[in-house]
Amino acid sequence: MKDEVTREDRVAGLKGLGCSRKRVEDARFTQGKGNYVDDIKLPGMLHGDFVRSPYAHARIKSINIDAAMALPGVTAVLTAKDLEPLGLHWMPTLAGDKQMVLADGKVLFQGQEVAFVVAADRYIAADAVELVEVEYEELEVIVNPFKSLQSDVVLREDLIAPDGSIPNGAHGPRKHPNHIFTWEAGELEATNQVIDNAEVVAEAEMYYHRTHPCPLETCGSVASMDKVNGKLTLWGTFQAPHVVRTVASLLSGIEEHNIRVVSPDIGGGFGNKVGVYPGYVCSIVASIVTGVPVKWVEDRMENLMSTAFARDYWMKGKISATKEGKITGLHCHVTADHGAFDACADPTKFPAGFMNICTGSYDIPVAYLGVDGVYTNKAPGGVSYRCSFRVTEAVYFIERMIEVLAIELNMDPAELRSINFIKKEQFPYTAALGWEYDSGDYQTAWDKALLAVDYKGLRAEQAERVAAFKRGETRKIMGIGLSFFTEIVGAGPVKNCDILGMGMFDSCEIRIHPTGSATARLGTISQGQGHATTFAQILASEIGLPADSITIEEGDTDTAPYGLGTYGSRSTPVAGAAAAMAGRKIRAKAQMIAAYLLEVHDDDVEFDVDRFAVKGAPERFKTMKEIAYASYHQAIPGLEPGLEAVSYYDPPNMTYPFGAYVCVMDIDVDTGVPEIRRFYALDDCGTRINPMVIEGQIHGGLTEALAVALGQEIAYDDIGNVKTGTLMDFFLPTAWEVPNYETDFTVTPSPHHPIGAKGVGESPHVGGVPCFSNAVQDAFRPFGNRHTNMPHDHWRIWQTAANLGMHD
Amino acid sequence: MSNKMHVKLNVNGTDHEFLAEPRELLIYALREKLNITGPHVGCETSHCGACTVTLNGKSVKSCTMFVAQANGAEITTIEGLGSPDALHVLQENFKEHHGLQCGFCTPGMITRAAKLLEENPNPTEEEVRFGIAGNICRCTGYQNIVKSILSAASELNSAKEAAQ
Ligand code: FES
Ligand code: FES
Numbered sequence: 001m002k003d004e005v006t007r008e009d010r011v012a013g014l015k016g017l018g019c020s021r022k023r024v025e026d027a028r029f030t031q032g033k034g035n036y037v038d039d040i041k042l043p044g045m046l047h048g049d050f051v052r053s054p055y056a057h058a059r060i061k062s063i064n065i066d067a068a069m070a071l072p073g074v075t076a077v078l079t080a081k082d083l084e085p086l087g088l089h090w091m092p093t094l095a096g097d098k099q100m101v102l103a104d105g106k107v108l109f110q111g112q113e114v115a116f117v118v119a120a121d122r123y124i125a126a127d128a129v130e131l132v133e134v135e136y137e138e139l140e141v142i143v144n145p146f147k148s149l150q151s152d153v154v155l156r157e158d159l160i161a162p163d164g165s166i167p168n169g170a171h172g173p174r175k176h177p178n179h180i181f182t183w184e185a186g187e188l189e190a191t192n193q194v195i196d197n198a199e200v201v202a203e204a205e206m207y208y209h210r211t212h213p214c215p216l217e218t219c220g221s222v223a224s225m226d227k228v229n230g231k232l233t234l235w236g237t238f239q240a241p242h243v244v245r246t247v248a249s250l251l252s253g254i255e256e257h258n259i260r261v262v263s264p265d266i267g268g269g270f271g272n273k274v275g276v277y278p279g280y281v282c283s284i285v286a287s288i289v290t291g292v293p294v295k296w297v298e299d300r301m302e303n304l305m306s307t308a309f310a311r312d313y314w315m316k317g318k319i320s321a322t323k324e325g326k327i328t329g330l331h332c333h334v335t336a337d338h339g340a341f342d343a344c345a346d347p348t349k350f351p352a353g354f355m356n357i358c359t360g361s362y363d364i365p366v367a368y369l370g371v372d373g374v375y376t377n378k379a380p381g382g383v384s385y386r387c388s389f390r391v392t393e394a395v396y397f398i399e400r401m402i403e404v405l406a407i408e409l410n411m412d413p414a415e416l417r418s419i420n421f422i423k424k425e426q427f428p429y430t431a432a433l434g435w436e437y438d439s440g441d442y443q444t445a446w447d448k449a450l451l452a453v454d455y456k457g458l459r460a461e462q463a464e465r466v467a468a469f470k471r472g473e474t475r476k477i478m479g480i481g482l483s484f485f486t487e488i489v490g491a492g493p494v495k496n497c498d499i500l501g502m503g504m505f506d507s508c509e510i511r512i513h514p515t516g517s518a519t520a521r522l523g524t525i526s527q528g529q530g531h532a533t534t535f536a537q538i539l540a541s542e543i544g545l546p547a548d549s550i551t552i553e554e555g556d557t558d559t560a561p562y563g564l565g566t567y568g569s570r571s572t573p574v575a576g577a578a579a580a581m582a583g584r585k586i587r588a589k590a591q592m593i594a595a596y597l598l599e600v601h602d603d604d605v606e607f608d609v610d611r612f613a614v615k616g617a618p619e620r621f622k623t624m625k626e627i628a629y630a631s632y633h634q635a636i637p638g639l640e641p642g643l644e645a646v647s648y649y650d651p652p653n654m655t656y657p658f659g660a661y662v663c664v665m666d667i668d669v670d671t672g673v674p675e676i677r678r679f680y681a682l683d684d685c686g687t688r689i690n691p692m693v694i695e696g697q698i699h700g701g702l703t704e705a706l707a708v709a710l711g712q713e714i715a716y717d718d719i720g721n722v723k724t725g726t727l728m729d730f731f732l733p734t735a736w737e738v739p740n741y742e743t744d745f746t747v748t749p750s751p752h753h754p755i756g757a758k759g760v761g762e763s764p765h766v767g768g769v770p771c772f773s774n775a776v777q778d779a780f781r782p783f784g785n786r787h788t789n790m791p792h793d794h795w796r797i798w799q800t801a802a803n804l805g806m807h808d
Numbered sequence: 809m810s811n812k813m814h815v816k817l818n819v820n821g822t823d824h825e826f827l828a829e830p831r832e833l834l835i836y837a838l839r840e841k842l843n844i845t846g847p848h849v850g851c852e853t854s855h856c857g858a859c860t861v862t863l864n865g866k867s868v869k870s871c872t873m874f875v876a877q878a879n880g881a882e883i884t885t886i887e888g889l890g891s892p893d894a895l896h897v898l899q900e901n902f903k904e905h906h907g908l909q910c911g912f913c914t915p916g917m918i919t920r921a922a923k924l925l926e927e928n929p930n931p932t933e934e935e936v937r938f939g940i941a942g943n944i945c946r947c948t949g950y951q952n953i954v955k956s957i958l959s960a961a962s963e964l965n966s967a968k969e970a971a972q
Contacts, residue, residue, distance in 0.1 A: 022903055029911025030899040030918060032846020032886035039845040122836070123829065216850045216858060216912040216946045267848070267912030268946045300851040528910025528947045696906045699949030727855035727944075735950040736941040 010609045015548060016541030017755065020692035023533040025526070034265040037220045038297045040235050045222070046075055048283055048296040049125035051115040051132045052306070053107035056143070056377040056720020057155070058136040060103055063115060068131040073124035075290050077132060078116040078282060080104040082289075091251055091281055094274075094499055095351060096170025097180070097342035098158075099380060101278045107136070108155060108340035109379050110720050111305030116282040118294055141720040145314065145337040145374035148178040155340065155375045170342075171351045171373075180342050180373035185356040185433045191368040194329035198320030202408040206400055207789045208393050210312035210337070210378070210714045212304055213385040214732060215527070217267025219307050220297030221280045223287040231258050232287075236280055238263045238555075239273040240565025241525060243499060245557045247276050252284060263555035269527035270704065271383035274345040274567045277307050301725045308345075309378070309714055310385030312337040313393045319401045325409050325419045330367040330432075332358050332397060336382070338373050344382035345567070346389045347497040347504060353389025354488050356433040360398035361442050361486045361658060362420040367432040377720045386704050386765035388489045388568040395485045399770035400787060403482075403777065407786055412459070413778075414450060417484050418443065428751075435488060437656045438750050438758075441684075445746045446484060449660035449682045452744060455480075458664060466782045475670050477783075481663035481775025485767035489759045490573025490655040499564060505650045506575035507561035508582040510539065512643035514632040516625030517549035520582070523563010524575040525555040529697070529761055531571060534689045535579050538755060542583025543590075544610035544624040561646060569657075569759035572689065573750075578649035580754035585645035589631075593643075594622045596636050655750045655758035659683040661767045665775040669806045672798030674710065674776060681767070682744040686758035695743050698764040702741055705768025707733050709776075711793040731793070780804060815879050819844060820888030830876045834868075835859045837875035838885065846886035846915040850944070857943030860916035861885045867923045869942070886915035889922060898922055898960045907956035909947035917943045921957045929968075931961060 005013075015021045028034055065077040080102040083089040090098045103114045115132050119125035142148045142155065154160060154177040161167050166174050171181035195201055221236030232254055238244045238261065245261040248254070266273060279296040286294040298307060314335040320328045336352060338344060346353045352371035359367050384390065402420075406413035421442040422429050429437045458480050465478045494503030507523040520539055524531060532552040540547035554560055563575060587607060594612035595602045598620055605612040613621035622630075630636070631643040664678040681698055688694055711731035715723040724730045749756025769790075776792040777785055783804045788796070801807060812827040819842060826841055833852075838844045838861070850858035852871045859871040862884040890896035898918045901907065908914040917940065924931065924939040931939060936957050937950070945953060 023906065025911065026903040026908060027892075029908055029914050030886075030895070030902050031890065031892065032844075032915040034911045034914075036848065036912065038839075038849065041840070041843070121840075123832070214946065216856060216910070216944065217848070218850075266910065267850075268910040270946070300853065300856075528912075530909065692906050696909060696948060696952060699951045700909060700947045701949075703949035704946070726853055727851050728853065732856075732944050732946065734941040734944060735937040735954060738950050740951050741949065 007609060014540040014544070014546050014610060016537050017687070017689055019537070019690065021533055021537055021547060021690055023530050025530060025532050036217055036265050036267050037222060037235055037237055040222045040264065042222065042224060042293040045293040045295055046118050046120060046290060047122045047125045048286055048294050049117050049122065049129050050113045050302070051117065051129050051134065053103065053110060053112040053114050055107055055136050055138055056110045057108060057139040057141045059106045059139060061135040061137055064133040065115065067133065068117060068128040071124065071128050071131060073120040074117065074128045076118040076286060077128065078102065078285060083285060086285065088251060088281060088285060091276065093341055093343035095342040095344045095346060096348065099341035099343055101281045109377050110722055111302065111379065113278040116286065118286045118290060141377045143376055143378060143716045143718065143720050145335050145376055148374050148376050149176050151178065154178070155377065178375045180338055180375060181351050183352050183371045184369065186368040187366060188368045190366050191329050191331050194366050195318050195320040195331055198328055199323045200408055201318060201320045202401065202405040203318050204400060204404045204787045205316050206787060208311045208313040208315060208396055209790055211310050211385065211708050211712050212714050212730065213270035213272040213308065213310060213383065214304065214730065215268030215270050215272050218298045218300060218303040219273060219277060219279065221283045222293055222295045223283040224293035225287040225291065227291055231260065232284065233260045233262065234284060235262045235264055237266055237273045239269045239525060239527065239567050241555055241557050242523060242562050243502065243565060244276060246502065247500065248284065251281065261557045263525045266525065266527040270386045271310060271567055272308050273527065274383055275308050275343060275381050300727060304714065304725050304730055305722045306379050308381035308383045309339065310383055311393060312382065315393070315397050317397060317401045319405050321405060321409065325411050325416050327362055327364050327420045330359055330364050332369045334371040336371055336373045337376050337378065338382055339376060339378040339380040341380035342373060343380040345384065347491055347499060349496060350389060353384065353391070355390040355394050357391055357435055357486065357488045358394035358397050359431050359433055360395060361422060361484050363422045363426065364432050369433055378716060384568055386701055387762045388487060388491065391487055392766050392769055395766050396770045399483045399485070399774065403774055404786055407781065413482055414455060418446060421446070436653060437486065438653055438752055439748050440486065440656060440658055441746065441748050442484065442658060445658065445660045445682055445684055448744065448746065449662055449680060453662045453678065453680050476666050476668050477779045479665045479667060479775040479779025481665060481771045481778055483661045483767050483771035483774060485763070486656055486658045487569070487763050487766050488654045488656055489569035489762065490651055491568050491570055492651060492654055494650045502564065503650065504564045505648050506563040506570065506578050507646065507648045508575060508578040509561045509646040510582045510586055510644060512586060512628045514629055516545060516628045518543070518545055519551045519553060520579065521553045521560040522575045522579065523561055524566040524571045527566065529571065530693050534693055535576065537689055538576055538579045539583050542580050543586050544607065569762045572757050572759045573655045573753060574649060574651055576757055577651060577754050578647045581649055582645045582647035585647060586643060589639070589643060590624060590627045592639060593627045593630055593636055597622050597630055652752045655686065655753060657683065657685045657758040657760060657763050659763055659767050661771040663771045663775040665779060667776065667779045667797060669801040672794035672801065674792065674797060676739040679739055680742045680744065681764060682746065683760060683763055684746045684748050685760035685763065686747065686749045686753065687756035688745065688747065689757060694760050697761045698743050699741055701762060701764025702768045703733055703738050705765045706738065706772055707731055709769050709772035709790050709792060711791045713791050813876050815875055817878060817881055817883055819883045820885060828875045830874060832875050834870040834873045834875045834878050838870060844885055844887055848912055848915065850912070855944065857920060858913055858916045860920045860943060862919060862923050867920050886919050889918065896922065897963050898957065901956040901960040901963070905952050905956040905959060907948065907953045913943060913945040917945060917953060925961055925964065929961065930965060933958060
């Protein structure tokens, strides 16, 4: 038989790895046919809404629901008293603490859930919320973690023993009633010794402000308890639907097989939708109580005030080096403000996430990290906002320390980075704080980036601008922001990564259908990343069927295999690997079928794009489509019928994507307005699955980085009022403020990932924040700036200029 | 309830009549009474544009208008812009240029862009960026949205030229 299409045609026809396949999700989204949680409408469905605390710290003296219950259309008003008999007035957090579902005797942050109203529609529910009378007795409010550790005011009486002593927390001893944990990595004494005796030491204190992921869709759920069949169905904005099912089962006592959790289309997550929130629990309880489906969808203000936050790290660093700029040691201490309950979403053994990646991309011989977690009267839920667990904080820390050290050494910061990079031949590289970096080629990426932007030329231009400013010829200064980041993603190996005891593997199940198409289900869930497009590409290349013939399903726990969900850039590193491994199982069986059909030994056929061919006789082959058909229609000795496979993948290591970013910025010192003239982003995420999707992820991540660096903040006043509770005050950049980005890449595959991919969705955020911040700070460096805190909004930039005497 | 008002709307070419409380917002009437769920709710404070519809020829944020104020209006939502067999040129171009990710902003964004191209058939990049500044996208960073809109504009313009 003569082959009429070329091998290249066959490869192209698969739309597999490496091609910019158009997204299959887009048909429904562009036509307004997405199915998000608030689009779900069930017969008889009621609406839930919260009575929330106006106070940040207060005792609840009484709650009167009579007037609310008397309003026509109100079905129920739940308070902690109603939940207590069910054991649901408190719930466990992902961080080993517990959190009130509804206020139990006191409130600990503004916006805390006090009562849950259930009514016929959202308007009646809102009316009823107004009618619930709560009497509060105000208590002293603490919004600063340092004050919290000095204060006599006990925030969490539930964590004090009857004799007044302080029992251990989930992460060991606590040294004050408002202290949560101390977590340490590295060698304290050795680090101190190196720093004390170093030729050069640079120090900095920085506050990485509190912010919020703020996806465009807020959080919500619809619970439907089918009492006839004893089955609970829960739709919601869940980045980890299986974990939600397990938690729901543990809390409600309903066996896990009788709970179906569905994540429908999700309107962006960025970490906001990892946690388990009181609204989910209350919608479940309300459905059990009322016997009809109950919907809860928070509004934007509730979202910004109560469901999670990100960052809020007070970081103090010391870095030492030789006079020539070789770094010798790094010391970092963090005071971490976790709010009223420790509901941070980190793997159990890492209460400060992967903050211990804070040695960055540099070969630092000795280091120490200490983190103290602290309670305050702020919202709970430290989530990884478009980053792996606390990696944004870590990378910001080291990239600022490098800049400060460069100032101390009077050295160019690009050169200082080059001197200290981990070298290509050092990989796999074990860092001073314990992580084993899988692969990297930092210098090559750095040189490519500096060349692309004509770094030397930029510095010359900047020097000229400084001179012109000093001569009074311009009021605009120029900053060159640099960052080189290494991410740590793909959590993670079951041996050290778990959430609520569940190992952080992930999964893929593939069913090949008789006519040669396939359905694959994974334990992850897309929130805009385009999994239905890209996972099909991985599979197309592995199993030789066109991506267009492969449907990807996620997010329904009744059908998808158990997985830990999508956050921390773990989908491609973990579930993507599971997909490849399951695909290889399919291929292994297909090989036996092909050999049987071709009447040769198993070892005498080989896989080629979309078929198995006899070795040395490529004209004798069976396509995967033919093999699929045979697997269902023909008795093959020694083989079960059908063609299916499942893989649960426990990654041997994390993956370590990296990148080099440069931002060129002009700043008007009189208005404080920064203008981004140029942004160049080089990313190395290992093997590239879909360049179009990668580029889209980078644009998006950089824009969220711009937001955080240049203005986005959750701010509190002294008595715990949220000052940034609407989009009027909480900065989300529009098309008008955002520049065009230049993207570039190198490819250093991960040696341990089946297809060498490392994950990319969060890199631009992790690398972008320090890059934007460094650009602002670099502009002021020639005028005496060492470090100023983010967010660099116009007012703060203006203030920096004023403090440096630039308005005189 | 006795205080309900009689409201008539024409949405995407179909007439609707129903009773609504005066305080009911247009977005909820569309989504919950008429099951038109393309327009989304992102903020309810006029900031995000997820709820954008075209009302009597103007882009309107339907979260900030009472349905009673819209009485008698002609409204176009994303559902009225194209059909599965004949996508609107903007829908085609958003797909082609990766102008969306989670899709939550997309109905409002495309509805706004369609109006923008009617108002200004030949916009510069700056004009596009300014023209969609009332619509927030958290996922894409806008670069590909802008590209999609500019590409749709040039397709529309070359189609017009060809017709002349
Ligand atoms: S929901 Fe109308 S502008 Fe945001
Ligand atoms: S695509 Fe997600 S908000 Fe625009």
